[in-house]
Amino acid sequence: MRLRLILMVLSLLTFLSTSIGGYLYYHNLKESALLEAEQQAEVRVEMLRINLSAKISENTRPARVLAGIPEIVRALENPRPAPLGHANQVLDHFNQNLEADVCYLMDHSGLTVASSNRDDRDSFVGHNFDFRPYFTRAMQHAPATYLALGTTSGIRGVYSSCPVYGTNRTIPLGVVVVKAPIERIEEELGLGPEDIILVTNPLGVIFISNRSEWRYQLLWDLSREEIAGIARSRQFGEGPWRWTGLKLRDDRYVLDHKGRRYLMNRTRIDNYPGWDIIHLRSLDAIAKVVSEPLIRITGPVVFTASILIGFSVFFLYQKASQEIVKRKEVQKALGDSERRYRSLYNHTPAMLHSIDSSGHLVSVSDFWLEALGYRRNEVIGRQLTDFLTESSRLYAEQSVIPDFFRTGICQDIPYQFRRANGEVIDVLLSAVAERDETGKPVRSLAVSIDVTARNRAERALQLAQEELGRYTRGLEKQVQERTREITGILRYTPDVVSIKDRDGRYTLINTRFEAILGRSNDEVRGLTDTDLFPPAVARQFRENDLKVVRERRSFQFEEPMPHPDGTIHDYLSVKFPFYGEDGEASGVCEISTDITEVKKAQNQLRRLSASIMAGQEKERAAIARELHDELGQVLTALRMDSVWMAKRLEDRDPAAARRAHDMCRLIDKNIEDVRGMAIRLRPGVLDDLGLVAALEWYTTDIERRSEIVCAFEHAAMPVINEAVATAAYRIAQEALTNTVRHARASKASVGLHAEREHLILRVRDNGRGFDPHGASASEGIGLAGMKERANLVGGRLRVWSAHGQGTDIRLEVPLMDTGRNPT
Amino acid sequence: MIKVLLADDHSIVREGLRRIVEESADMEVVAEAADGRDAIRQVETAAPDVAVVDISMPGFDGLEVITRLKGSHPELPVLILTMHEEAQYIVRAIEAGAMGYLTKQSAPEQLVEAIRKVLKGHRFITDEAAELLALRIARGTHKQTPLDSLSMRELQVLRRLAMGYTNREIASAYGISIKTVDTYRFRLLKKLNLRNNAQLSRFAIQNQLIQT
Structure with missing residues (x-):
């Protein structure tokens, strides 16, 4: 548990130090990023200032050129359509080349007389712009540049004006103006979305910005009079001009109404007093620039590190746990084994005792106490020799114990212990010594085996062996008697008896067989049937033997066997297998009756x-x-x-x-x-008209006499000899009589046809059937008689029947066989 | 006068028959024979109008006599008169060429009538025998038809069912039980793959077992 806690604290500390290190690193990065951003902003604002200054004063020179062109001057001197038309062409030409918004000409009253946008819907022609500062200043001989939202067009522009002089150069005839679009300048500011650029007039009205939503807003909070002033100047349309909500914090930062901080840089525009270029950059964006790559790169590293730390902590924890468990198990096993040893020592059903080097008993097993009839407290601390008989005591003191403490071992020492009740028991004592560090025997562990009982058992065993010997002799005598009897039977039986091994070699034949073969048992032993009989006979014998061996049961065969006198005798042989120890048939015994x-x-x-x-x-x-x-x-x-x-x-x-x-x-x-x-x-029909007619008549007659439907079907029949016809008719008659009397059938059928020179008669019924192998079948219902009739004409009768299955009788008789015809 | 030949190996029977025949004023027995061979001879000499012949006779029997007479005297009607009343005998006799068949037992009542009938060129046989005969001929001429699979008894029952007889009538006609008839009917329907008696009738007509 303590180890676990240490591991947990360690892992926590690791995690903390990693986190703090990370945070410091991040903070440092952020600071430097801020510094860098500031520098970047300064550079950027400076560039903007140059750029913007150039852009604003871009058209000053072209305006001056335009003012000097004679068509323009003429148009003001002589404001009639023709000269105005010429002026317009010039204005168009300039407008196109300068890519300006509009180029136009005003007379001395401020009325626009010619303009490049004269044909447009928001044409300036006829409008008076004498309120514009660029006009008033031009009329005072000062070419001017002016930033404003157009009152007619509603388009912002940079107005560059120049006075037009006639021959009299004291008073200008009018003013020529080139208006360039602001949008182009804005486009060319070329800044990312995170930068905010604001161009403001001296009051802080934002006129140009890369953020369209900032336009015409007020950078700072203005008083009502100041706002009214802006309205009056008509420089920035009609308002309203709202405050952006920006507040200045020290010199470098501003806060917006949402509390976001921006880094601010500002600079003045050259030649355009009071106008500022303001650059704002969100501090979050700067931080993001730092943190994003940091997180992208260090995120997986940190994540992997955390997982690794987690895994290693888990792994270490597992290891430690295992170690602890193992140690506990070992301790427990040690304790168990000690307990077991103690228990074993005490409970082993053997006489165990230990003595120290002075011969005093230090421990004894329960069995020892039981065997000698003492209690433990009567024994511990006493001399071992106190419990021995006198002779054993002397033997122990003088020889065994000194020897033991010298060698550390003794074996099968015959002692006699004296029990508490005075009885003496024989034991064999064996002992080993336990040694101290120096290897000196300090105590013994001794086992005494009570051999009193063993000595008794030995005597009993001897008696039993003698008994067994007597029994065996009795058995042998019986076997001899049986053998004599069987030998007698074998000698005098009129049957032929033989025993063959698995390979068909004779191992024994009886006297009768010896007589038939004309050879003695000894001569025949080891011979096979092939040696004794003609090949066909031997083959048949061997086949039958093999069948017995194969099917492992007894069979009956009819076997013809030639006798020495040349006659062939028929034998009815019973053959049965002998089994060897492996359970396989080891031979065949055969008993044959002539x-x-x-x-x-x-x-x-x-x-x-x-x-x-x-x-x-x-x-x-x-x-x-x-x-x-x-x-x-x-x-x-x-x-x-x-x-x-x-x-x-x-x-x-x-x-x-x-x-x-x-x-x-x-x-x-x-x-x-x-x-x-x-x-x-x-029936006369049988003799006069033949079997078919007779059966036809008989089946009809059955129907008349009983409730049974009796169908007769037959094919065309050849001539049938009388004996066969009689047999067939009688068998059908007998079968149908059975059907009527016993079968309880509702239907019967008789079929007659010829097949391969054989007459086939079939009599069937759907009655209750019977067991064809039962005794009653052959006697009661005359099956034997029917079979006999079939046999007598050389035919075969087969009967199928079972209880509840009806009866099917089939007679097959060769039609041509008249050889056995008895008539 | 109708000239009658009597062939029977029992004189006592011949005697009885003669008496029966001659009861009729327009009939006379012109010849008597005691065996088959004798009968043939007597036909030659006595030239009877009709021959009444027993089946069971020594020498060659009644059936043999018919066969021979068919060869030599195809016009002579032969009436079989016998102790046997089994239909099989009748069928065999008619197949051999006899014009009529009656048992000796029924002779006193029917002989004269039978003689007249065969002389007019009609058959004289019992109904059952006639039917058996018809069926045998029907089956003989319709080889390879479903009829082939039927036994004679089934054919009989089929024919009667087709003619509209009830089971009871058929049972009494053949001396069998109604249940037996029903069983036959069931077997017929199954063997011929038919559904009812109407179909049975149509089948019987198609196979000329009954005349319409």
């Missing part, structure tokens, strides 16, 4: 089943035909007879006729029953 006989039986069964089915169809067809054609025909004939009878008896025996009618109805019903039975067994 299913050659089973397959043979299966095929026989299939053939049997096919022939049974075909026989059944044949039987059904025969019965259906018998029923329909034979029994049906007989019934029909009976019906004809009964109708005939009824007709015959109608007149003669109405009762008998009624009876005959009844008979007829009974026969009708029987015919319907017989037809129904026959159709259920096998």
Whole structure:
């Protein structure tokens, strides 16, 4: 905090000294500028005086020349139009050459008789200017120069007059005047806007100025009489002539009504008594001349310096703060570490103690007290050896402690401490010495480790190891037993068992496999399938193995394997991967069952089943035909007879006729029953008209019998053999029966078309569907039967269904395959 | 006298038929055949005005007989008389060239009438069969039209709807439920991309499914 204050004061002082220096510098500059301005003004006024004097008296000589010209004289002598005209021409000529305002001629009474502006609106001709001093003076033989505002033209001018003499030179005939414009003189003053130039008459009326607003004002405050005098002279128009408000302050300065100070220089005009040239210059402007460049140049410097000072103060402040914080942290860390050390010392769960060089305890840790069962005040200041057993005490006093204070270190000294309750504990003591400046050990820091528990633990560990040894032996025995069992299984199982490594090399085969290969396990180990089987077989085995390894799960394969006797046996193999320690499949185990006989039986069964089915169809067809054609025909004939009878008896025996009618109805019903039975067994349409007609009839029939809309669509079909037609019809029938019975469908469709020499039958419904893999699917709704029928004609049946998704059954049968046709 | 040939493999049936035919004073059975081959022979020898033939016979069946007679005696009207009442049989028989078709069950009531009708050159078939036939012909001659995408049943319903039948009438005509008819109607509109029955009618007329 103190540092901050110092920095703050320092920066403030820097700022102050800079400011004061700046101000002094500025003031000095200003003074010199003022001096310079004064000198400049003097020079300027002097120049103006010369200039103005010259300008004012410029036309004196030309006026004199003009007065001597005969045409002028003649015009006054003989004031008739002709001589006046000549005079006018002369006046015009002079006016033009002199660039004057007007040149004119007055007679002795002051009346203007000729003028260069005779044709203008403000012509002087006819005007009398005898009140003008330049006239009166000329008439008294003195050529005059006069500054005034024109009474006729309202234009300021410098009037130069000269008397015109005739032959008699005593009295002038008149006066010739050249009036030059003031504006030109004003323009030629050539001064900057900061300078104010005033030309004043003896009373202080400002007549000429580079500031138009100053004209005709009064430099000083005048009395009323004086102002009336000005009005009377008609020299400066008609007024009003106001006071400019300027006041003189000592000799050099004037103040305006706003309090602005001006530096003033004045001088008289030559040949024009009483008229002054006054030069005013604003002190502010002078100061500005100084300060502007100063500010322009030094402003950024000062600004940059301030910023730099600000930055450096800030930077220094930051640095100082950091330093302070760091120092505080170090102090705090020191304090913390000391506290930690003390706390560590006291709370470390280890027995720590320190003794001084005389062997007295100077400090002990809490744990030390706890381990020995004392309080701190019972211990500090006592000899360490008081707490040792007798033998340890002797050992310490005679050997350990003297050695320690000589070497400064001791390690793993086996001591026995005696606890407050008399118990003895074993410790290992290690210590280092703390040394004073001279390097002499002054006190110790000792750690004692209670090894009583460790000694106990060692004994316990030994016991545990023995226990583990016994357990391991038990385990080994079990493993041996299992191995014996598995070896037994491998030896006696009729299945072929083998284990291969990842690269397909055999590592183990069982007795059955040895028998088949005619080689022992040892001979086969390390060989691959390529070494044992024909290439095609080996390739198939290897492919299956790799699949197991790749997908890391078990698979079932049907693998044909050649036996030494040349026969090929079918095996059903289960293959599963073994995993190594890295989690990758390290090998494949294979258990294969010979299913050659089973397959043979299966095929026989299939053939049997096919022939049974075909026989059944044949039987059904025969019965259906018998029923329909034979029994049906007989019934029909009976019906004809009964109708005939009824007709015959109608007149003669109405009762008998009624009876005959009844008979007829009974026969009708029987015919319907017989037809129904026959159709259920096998529809004649299928045999007589073929599959398309049969399905068309059947779907129509479904619609009649149920609420289901059953559409049948088909393409043009080639000739279909009877077995295929029967299978397709029965499958469609079964599927639609399911639809009607179980599906709760509102729509069903049957599609039939040929595609690449195959018949495609599709039966679909929008019902509630079922799980095609469930047991009920194959049994309850006869999926198995349908598949069997499809198989028997060499076809394939696929079923798509799911709960709530409807059912879609697709049969695909090769149209040309008659090889398996059982009929 | 109208000379009738009866071809049926059941004598008992022939007997019944003969009785029915001969009930009419202007008809007589001039020949009887027990199988197809015999029937053809009998036509040659007995020169009947009309042949009444069963479909299911040994040797070649009724359909075969019609085909053959169409070749040799195109003028001879053949009336199929059979146990089968499925429309498919009727269609097949008419396609083969039969002029009429009736079931043996209905013979006592209709045989005589049927014989007279076919002799006059008219067809004698049930309404349903007639319709099926017409539709089959219509579809056969209109390949590559939207009709192709319709099943026979859809065609039937389309035709009846176009003729102005109500759903109830159509349902009872085909022995199906009203709901089924409605479903067919919906499917027809969707398949043919039509909006209402009026459009259905126009479509049916354009495709000559009904005559105006």
